[in-house]
Amino acid sequence: MILDLLLRDARLVLPDVGVMPGAVGIRDGRIAAILAPDATLPAERTIDCDGLLLMPGLVDPHVHFGYGSPETDYETEARSAALGGVTSVLSFHRTADPRETLPGERDLAVRQSCIDIGFHIGLTHRLHVETLAEVAGRFGINSAKLYLQYKGQAGLSKGFTEIDDGLLYQAMLETRGVPGGVLGVHCENVEVIPALRDPLRRAGRADLAAWDEQSPDFLEAENVHRVGYFAQKTGCPVNIVHLSSREALEEARRHRRRSRVPLTVETCPHYLALTRDAAAGPLAKVNPPVRSQGDIDALWEGVLDGTVTTIGTDHVPRKRETKREIWSATMGLPGVATLLPVLLHEGYHARGVPLERIAALTSANAARLYGLASKGQIAIGRDADLVLVDPDLERTVDPAALESFADYSPFEGMTLKGWPVMTLLRGRVIARDGAIPPDVREKPSGRYLARGA
Ligand SMILES: [Zn+2]
Incomplete structure (x- = not known):
């Protein structure tokens, strides 16, 4: 199997379970493999996570x-x-x-x-x-x-x-x-x-x-x-x-x-x-x-x-x-x-x-x-929706940098410790280093979440 993307050397945050070193392999927008942090499975692309936190x-x-x-x-x-x-x-x-x-x-x-x-x-x-x-x-x-x-x-x-x-x-x-x-x-x-x-x-x-x-x-x-x-x-x-x-x-x-x-x-x-x-x-x-x-x-x-x-x-x-x-x-x-x-x-x-x-x-x-069966876990088969987090990154909240129609934040001026550095939706990088990549601006790929049995 050739992965589309391999996120290696991360610390995986598993909801209610704990934090463990690991790597995540992604194929066709889903999580296809959870591996040892230094795993080297063949992949189209590899991102080194430098030991940062990878959360759902x-x-x-x-x-x-x-x-x-x-x-x-x-x-x-x-x-x-x-x-x-x-x-x-x-x-x-x-x-x-x-x-x-x-x-x-x-x-x-x-x-x-x-x-x-x-x-x-x-x-x-x-x-x-x-x-x-x-x-x-x-x-x-x-x-x-x-x-x-x-x-x-x-x-x-x-x-x-x-x-x-x-x-x-x-x-x-x-x-x-x-x-x-x-x-x-x-x-x-x-x-x-x-x-x-x-x-x-x-x-x-x-x-x-x-x-x-x-x-x-x-x-x-x-x-x-x-x-x-x-x-x-x-x-x-x-x-x-x-x-x-x-x-x-x-x-x-x-x-x-x-x-x-x-x-x-x-x-x-x-x-x-x-x-x-x-x-x-x-x-x-x-x-x-x-x-x-x-x-x-x-x-x-x-x-x-x-x-x-x-x-x-x-x-x-x-x-x-x-x-x-x-x-x-x-x-x-x-x-x-x-x-x-x-x-x-x-x-x-x-x-x-x-x-x-x-x-x-x-x-x-x-x-x-809410019945979102493909979301919310780092687990094989789930959507590869992931966020890479630097827990020690300090940044002061500046509403101008937050992309919202709102031009203020109730937290503006506060310096907070712990920020996302990369966000992936079904394996696609939709935010990186506090910015939205040009291809995502041009062609957003969000889907409608239908729920219920
Ligand atoms: Zn409300």
Whole structure:
């Protein structure tokens, strides 16, 4: 057998297993051989990895491509992801009728993206819930997300009038009927927020901490409790997306103790690294809010003990000019390019979190949860989606170098230790030394990720 590519002298990071010296042989876009580090199998091309870390390409299960520039986001944000070592993303598709919009969106994504892309369905209307099974069958989408932050009054400005506990319950029943189905829920009790927000605004507060104080941890935890309870009654696997606080994490643990219905937890790099006193100010405005140092510490404990299942970025690529003042600023922040450096810096270097744990949470677990059978492992037969990482490379986050439509980063100016130096999608080098190769710009080769049995 002649390999297309041999990556020799690497340290392979095997999710939840460990780190071992090795070499990886690639043929026809898949991993064809795992060998001793100094192996010399015949190959068209050999890359010497100089003992650097080779991880499975990251699977970011939570991005919002299309919220920056809908015409070009799949191009720019996929490049930004590739720079960060992310080779697969699942983006939220939220339209009036996904059955009509998905074919066009899928074509646009595949035409523009240099990484693989799949979708979740955003549930904001009864129609979305009623068509879940049909959409799963036609488009290979077995995950959806219900937005409790647009419940009742809070949804009116966006035209969402049907989000209530009844819709949550019905979504669970429908999701349960979808093979491999999982329902993501944004947990935040928005009905209480005005009671907390109005006094803050009257007092003239306009700092990032005020954003946390208007929607404190217990509003998130209350929703996690309720969602967990309904999940227990309906038997629907649920995923608490972007969990941000110690209080809510505790609630997730309690649910797991009393129920056999799977409840998974996703957190985000900003909840693992930024406090409400962060220098980023309104640039770090996001829902749920960034919290306190105690919450950061608790979430890292959750990463270590398995309470946290996956890490997604909740990437929203908008411009800095939309993030000037806390109350009027847009929600969300960009993060795909900095996901791995933040985790290596804050997790591996600062807290001694094992690399295999970081790999599990950023690739294997997401692949398993969302039915991406060819992703998430360095194993024979899997797609050769890989990222070569220099754990000791220090670089200061500069948004201008991150290829995103967003012209800021909540981590800008921070010097992080541990960066990707090369990213491969099915054996093709799609990023190297912090740049996208010209051939990838010209001819991106991302594919659509259809899921479900
Ligand atoms: Zn999101």
